Amino acid sequence: MLWQGTIRSVFRGAICTAGLALVLVPSLFAQVSGYAFKEMGPINKKSSILSKVGISQRLNEQLPLNLTFTDETGRQVQLASFFGAKPAILALVYYRCPMLCSEELEGLVSALLMVDEKPGRDFNILVVSIDPTEGTDLAASKKAYYLRRYGQPETASGWHFMTGTQPNIDALTSAVGFRYTKIPGPDGKLTQFAHASAIQIITPQGKIAQYYMGVEYSPKDLRLGLAEASDNRIGSPVDNILTYCYHYDPATNTHSLIVARVVQAGGLLTVLILGGFMFLMFRKDVKDARQAKASQPTATKVNG
8 A cells, every 4th residue: 555655764764863873973983073162164274383294104114113202100111112012003192182182092992992902902002292301290181181081091001101201203204204283282382283194003023004084993903904014014095084182273373173084075975875765765665655556446325
């Protein structure tokens, strides 16, 4: 019957809508969250700020392991001390970042909670500040916070929050292909940074094995990346869909968040495919219902 076909169409439409939500919602929230607090705008490729910001994927690049940084305890450590036996996850951030860096580290913690590998036992986490003015106390407080968020204090030996001098920061960011630039803070002083967001997987030999862009990371990909890096295998380049931090507008003396991601063209394609499928299924159900109705024998009134 026609009404049955319509119900089937509605049911199929609901399934398609649910599928669409599953496809699009992760895309909307995978890069940033809390949009009520953020202003989005188009990425201006001609921006003098953005021309200095980005990530060049330098797979198989050897990190300068002779560089020395200060860890959260105030101890001077060489990068080489974290390598040789296990891989590492490297995150370049700055601890006073008002938005993006905390989301990057939150995303990393969320992914780590869903993998079996543990910091300290299977890999190290190296968080390095790109701001040479940040000190040990700030690094220590950040480590305490994210270790608490992870909820497994026994892994503390695998978390390393470090600060460093400008030359060492420059050498490390250059090797990773991490480009950033200073921008004015609310007080007009150059105290903030425009930068992109990504984490890197480093092999036990200290070579870059994989990049993961954005601020949320697939546990499955993270697990695979760590496994491959453990064997000193180098991964493949990933789509360079960058998550940016802040754009400073000198005309208004305010910051606005540059679009946190480039929405994949596949999202539009998915909408078109699902919409077309729903339309065709609805037409087919209506046609079948009409044919079934037409094939039913016409009732004949019999006079008694």
